[in-house]
Amino acid sequence: MSIILDQVTRHYGGVPVVNDVSLDIGDGEFFVLLGPSGSGKSTLLRAVAGLTAVDHGRIALHGRDVTHVAARKRGVGLVFQNYALFRHMTVADNIEFALRVRGVRARDRRARRQELLRLVALVGLDDRLPAQLSGGQQQRVAVARALAHKPEVLLLDEPFGALDAKIREELRRTIREVQRELGITTVLVTHDQDEAFAMADRIGIMNLGRLLEIGAPHDLYSRPATRFVATFLGAANVFLARSTAQGIQLGAATVLSAGPPADTSEHEVVAVVRPEEVAVAASGAELGALFVAEGVVDELMFSGALERLRVRLENGTAGAPLLAAADGAAAPCLEVTRTQPEQRSFEVHAGQSVAVGVRRVHVLPTPLSSFAACAASAADAEALARQPLLTELAARMKTRIAVRCEPQLGMAQAGPGADAAFVGATVIASEPGAAQRAAWLLGRGAREVLVLPAQAAVPQRVLIHWLDEATRRATLAVSASVLRHVPAEAVYVGILPGESRAAHRPYGLRSLLDARSEAQALHGLEMRTELRFGEVAPELARHLAEAPGQMLIVGVGSLERFAERFGGLLDSGRWPVLIVHRAAG
């Protein structure tokens, strides 16, 4: 491995801008860090270069731990967005700078310079000053300068940001060629997905300081694991669909999901349909794809090779079940892109009714699909739906908050209510009786229950614990889903019975390590671990009380004595608690 990052964390003013990033980059790999501005990607790059210190974690370059090594001794080449050329020096002096620092003889310097100028296609411009060159040429000089001392790693910080489209294209090609020729491990930071697709061997996508997903461009595009990646990489139609034993139900279509479903019980999932995987035709029979619903063309835009359509779906037509847009928009709209041949075979105009079908549906593995604020009265449920943490979470996850009124919520005698299944994460207020209500909901099929105090804000730390090993996988998946949208620190809390500490300790430590490695392997989620001794619920409450801004995610298998055990935790109105319930077996 060329570059190894292990749990790298960097805070600015208490906020983690780089949050527990672990990453291995292979020899000669071209790795692209992609993310919106403020996602921490540039800070991470500067940390690799040694220009920004890390608060926590380790950085190794070619097997050498450089976490505390000065930038000038790391053997990296860095290229900046604004070139950062030395303006009072000629091109030759700029390129030779690193060699001059190292006391290389003039003749060798000149030879190396000639070689580099040939590499970046600037032969003969040795005596120019940076101000005499175009932007593209200046950046080429910067690349040559960064390579002069034969660094083991080349780092590029938005190198094309200041260039216009055509020059950008050319320079991209040059850099890729140089990189291939030298076989140098390269990390490029960008916010431009086209650039990432064009250049990367692998892409890592960052948001809110976390490295969300890593993969080859094609894999990330066709099989994203998170809503953020699905919508950040290209356009995506995101829907809430139902996963049943038969497959994924999307409108009138039932799509078989690839592989055996992990969970056979019926539940809500988030489905992604790329605009190019949507087909439109005059009628369902002519679609050549699975019919989903009828729709009306809302908007039509010609953009060169592709035509973009916006089709408003008509719900309830032809027996199609409700197809809800994930962001809660009133009527679901589909983005469609069509190639020229497709346009020729079926021409459409705005206002036309069409049959809509899908060719390919991708289901996100995320377990948190949507939220439903639930209370005994409609007014209370409405109020709960406006809770700041809940609205913030829903906005970040680009999902909706439904409002659900359950008059019998928490009542011991099972009434005839609860006819419709509980969909998504059900949210209730943290107040006296909350534990009772949570147990009631979990007992009636709710899979996730979020217990929210009125004042809770976005947490800085998320504690994770599960009561039964059987719920480990689900709890980790839910935790990963939450933590992708919240810049918080994740801590797994293992709790062992208070008595006989010494005897249990090795077992406890092993389970901590298992949990950590599973979180990392399956979800790319980095978490700290802590081992505590005592009763579970009081110990968790004690931990939550230790610092402000903490949230708890707890996995529950059996509901026996649930309300009794967790009453103190859930009724207090102090901490947000997310309960993940999966029945054993």
Next chain:
Amino acid sequence: MSFRRPSVLPGFGLTFGFTTFFLSAIVLLPLAALVLAAGSMHWSEFVAVVSSPRALGSYRLSFGASALAATINVVFGFVLAWTLVRYEFPGRKLIDALIDLPFALPTAVSGIALTTVFAQHGWIGRYLDPLGIKVAYTWLGVTLALTLISMPFAVRALQPALLEVQRDLEDAAETLGATRFYAFRRIILPTVLPSLLTGFTLAFARAVGEYGSVIFIAGNLPMKTEITPLLIVIHLEQFDYRGAAALGVVMLAMSFVVLLAINLLQAWGRRRHVQAAH
């Protein structure tokens, strides 16, 4: 460029005429009068006045102390400007404003204030006195006064230049293997050198012309702590206008030579470094 070249902005004739008139009326005409007044002297008389031992001593002090003050200001002005540009700290705005204070203060006030502090029994003077360091009424005091009043010129000339030196340049130098000191010497210093020279020039010019603050702290001993402007005033008080004018002409010539030299140096540096700018 020829005068006839059409310009985007109209009114070239008018503005050029105004510029010429303005410069003539308030700069060239009085200077010409000065030269004429001195010119009415006989040559031998002129030489006798301007090369008297007392006059020579005053030139040495005036130009020597001014050069020293300008040098001090360039060095510490750099540090000051660097701190103000690079660091964010509470009170930064206040310090930034304080720098302009010597601009606004009547120079006599600065002189009185400095004398109070550095006189033999002043706040600082009393601690320096046992060490054998006398500031007030020596050339040290003169330099101190000139440093104080010319300080803003150096800082204000350097500040914009340092703003231009982006962090990225240092970062780039560092990743290329340069130490902090190497980066400073090879990257930062050459980049701000023109401004450094400008700062020196402005501070020097200001110091050479200074009168008010110096006369309080200098003690004005002939040959020792007497600056040329003071000598001119002494001539005037004795109604020796021609003698005063003669000394004035010498000062004028010397200042002109020094400023011209620095300007040429700068132009040479610019040609070498930034001739490229389109």
